[in-house]
Amino acid sequence: MLSLQQQHGGAVAAGGDARHHAPQPSVLGGGADWLVFGGRADLEEPARNAPSPALFLLPPAGLDDRAAQPEPNPKPAQLAGAVDEERHLALAHQNYRSGKYREALEHGNVVYEKNPRRTDNLLLLGAIYYQIRNYDMCIAKNEEALAIDPHFAECYGNMANAWKEKGDIDLAIRYYLTAIQLRPNFCDAWSNLASAYTRKGRLNEAAQCCRQALAINPRLVDAHSNLGNLMKAQGFIQEAYSCYIEALRIDPHFAIAWSNLAGLFMEAGDLDKALMYYKEAVKLKPSFADAYLNQGNVYKALGMPQDAIMCYQRALQARPDYAMAYGNLATIYYEQGQLDMAIRCYNQAIVYDPQFIEAYNNMGNALKDAGRVEEAINCYRSCLALQANHPQALTNLGNIYMEWNMISAATSFYKAAISVTSGLSSPLNNLAVIYKQQGNYADAITCYTEVLRIDPTAADALVNRGNTFKEIGRVNEAIQDYVQAATIRPNMPEAHANLASAYKDSGHVETAIISYKQALRLRPDFPEATCNLLHTLQCVCDWENRDGMFRDVEEIIRRQIKMSVLPSVQPFHAIAYPIDPLLALEISRKYAAHCSLIASRFGLPPFVHPPPVPVKAEGKHCRLKVGYVSSDFGNHPLSHLMGSVFGMHDRANIEVFCYALSQNDGTEWRQRIQSEAEHFVDVSAMTSDNIAKLIN
Structure with missing residues (x-):
């Protein structure tokens, strides 16, 4: 009862094909991008698994004392131009607030053409470019403003946001600190600095920044929520809960805090409350893609795949390039056997996120199950190109080579997987399969024992280890493993069938019949149990x-x-x-x-034997060598019936070798054969290839 285990990011049971994708990590939205026009603007989309993304600050439109000043006693044409400039700037702000960034950019550019040194417009243009993900232009516009006013703190803050998105966190931190140096009470810069420190894993400093932001503005709900995320990341669950609750006390309509609160309950296993809070989050913010994704994850955990699919699709409606939503949607389709749909969704996930490691691995699994093995191999290799020590991809490649009978390659991949992780049982189980087939029972048992260290309730590993014990004659240990497996999983027919075989081999035939019948009650269409029950009934003349x-x-x-x-x-x-x-x-x-x-x-080369030599020829005399290879030199019918044969050969003409594949059972049958045979070799501790080399 041995089966290869395909890896989807989680361990898979042996003995069946109960393969599954581990759900993608839950996504907790952090804070939000926001613009200040004399106050806080509407919250934008949160970042996934991160605190507040960029906070954009703009002075109120038309009130920037750094902007170009009108001339005294302006002419009518100049007055008209100034009014037109203010109108375009106001429209740029209005469109920005409405999320119409292209229209906002058009109006901002009109102002820029009329007055390229107007710093409030340069700051707004930088914010617009950030929203359309043109981070280089965002940086350029803020640099233009700083060339005019080197003390414009908001420009440093917004440049830091752009550099953070470009991946240069250290430079982002430097600019946030510059902004804070220019404006020590710049609470949004403190909040975003916390986000940058979080990205660097400097959680204590991040928490201090959140607290500093809250000291300046205790009603900054983003900072409360982000501080909650930091507390949660450090294991302070109650403190995280208090932070989210405080954010909601200040603003009951703050969808991100509802989502993060739901995440706490989801991880605590309270799926009903998690679902309720995710629903509240998306009700308050219908475009909240992350909350829809996590709501789908809850439905999936509740065994409601159709509801999960609907949530993932809504996440994609809100964010069409949401790679993780495509990945989770593909997971559902895969589990429902809709391989074409799964492959299509995994491919979309990779299109939108070429660094999505798990999507490559999981698409490989779907392609393999669809019979497209070469494409599956390419996916696994793409996964390994991004993460060379990805244990699931290494295991899955090993499975393919195992199925192709390329045992050396399979072994190397399984060993590579084991070397990079200590908590994955699948490569250990599959390596044990190879060792057992090669007759390397000691290493097979070691692998199964390690699987059980990882998961003491792994009934499949107990059955497989029991099978190995049984093959080398350690029947009592095999029975113990089978009994334990049946205790852990009473409805596991393999455990009862193998227990029956062990009972039969140890002479407990009536008990064996009971266990075979129990296996068949659990699985009526069980060929091995049916055939073995018949043989056992014949043994007792039933x-x-x-x-x-x-x-x-x-x-x-x-x-x-x-x-x-x-x-x-x-x-x-x-x-x-x-x-x-x-x-x-x-x-x-x-x-x-x-x-x-x-x-x-x-993979052994053919053995080269010397040319045959006549036993007797021209006065020369050679003895004929006869070898007996058996695992039944002991208390077994073979020894009962043939016990004296091995010592009765004419040693003048015949040289006898007995090779025992099983350990000494301590019975008189073993001792008799061992003492009477001319050569008796215990090879029970050797691998099959070494036994073959010894005999040949």
Whole structure:
């Protein structure tokens, strides 16, 4: 019961195909971009997972004493020009407040053409360019204003905002500090400096800046909200809650605080309250894309995918280039099996955010499931180009190479994934699969044990470790693992079926029958349990419904062979069953092909044997070498029936080697064979490739 685990950013259970995308990180809006025209303007869109973005400050339109002054006794034409200039500036402000940035830019440029040294207009132009994301022009206009008035604090603050968006946080901090030096009571610069410090991970300094802003203006709701974000990031949940509540006490219509409050409850697991507060946020601000995204995440966690889809779509209506919303929407489509839609949405996420690492990995998973494996590989490699130590992408590449029987490459990717993370079980589980197939049982057990250290409730890992214990004869330990797995997950049919096999091998046949029947109650269409139950019933001469069960088993075998699946009946058992001899032969062929496939995974070159030499020729005498390889040198029917054969060979003509694949069980059967065989070699601790080299 071994399965590869595909990675979507979270661990996936073995033993089934319960793969899933981990939800994208919740997005907490911070503060907002705002312009001051003698007061606070409307709040703009919050940044994702960040405190307040840029705060833009403008002096009231037409009241800037730094602007060009009219001449004394102006002429009528000059008066008309001044009036026209003020009208365009007022229209620029009006359009800016309405979010009509292109129209605002047109009017601002008219003023600029008439009076390029008007600093209040230069500040406004810089703000407009910021809103349309032309940060270079934003910086240029503020620099023009500073060339005219080097003490214009607001220009330094707005240039800092632009440099922060361009990614130069250190330069942004320098400009914020300059603005504050020029105007120590510049509360918006303090608030934005907090945002910059947060981006640098300097949370204590960021919190001090928020408190300084609030000391200047206790009603600055953005600073209360951002301080709450900082408290939350440092684990002070109650303090964060108090900050959000204070922001809402000051302004009950402050949507961002409602959203951040919802985020607290979401992380605490109170999804109903989280949903209620996200609804309040989007009711107050219908264009709040981040709140719609997080509301969708709550619906997804509540198992309401259609409602989640609707929220993600509303987030995209509010922000058409919202890459994370496309990513989360793709997640839902993927989980519903709508692979084409998932691929399309992941692709859109990457178009709008080429650095969206998880979108590359998850699109790779969708492409792989759609049979587009080469494209999937390209996605995983794109993910690794952005983050070379991305454990999920490394694991998923390993899975592809494993399926292609390129075991060496698969192993290297799994080991690379393990080397960069200590909390991901999938590469450990899949590496254990390889070790087990190679006969390296000790390392396989080590891997499964590490999986259980990461997640002690991983029932699949317990079953897989139990299987490994069972194969090397440590049946009691196998039983313990199966029992624990069935306790953790009572409805897991594999745990009951494997427990039954272990009971049967240890002689507890009646108990085995009970466990097989329990497995079949949980999963009636369980070929392995059906076939093994039949074999166990034959062992205790239970002939009830014997003919019907054999018909069912024969039908299972034919179906498995047709589907190129390894039959659930082993060749040795098939010989004793009343089934078509040709079907029994086909079972043997399938098992031979399976063994050949496993052997090929070692990548060993063909063994070079010396040319055959006659045993007796021209007076020379060589002994014939005969090797017996078995895991049943112990208390097993093979030893009961053949125990004396290994020592009865004529040593004058035959040299006998016994290779024990299982550890010494301490029984008289093992001791007898070991003492009577000419050569007895315990290879139970060796890997299969090394055993092959030793024998050959």
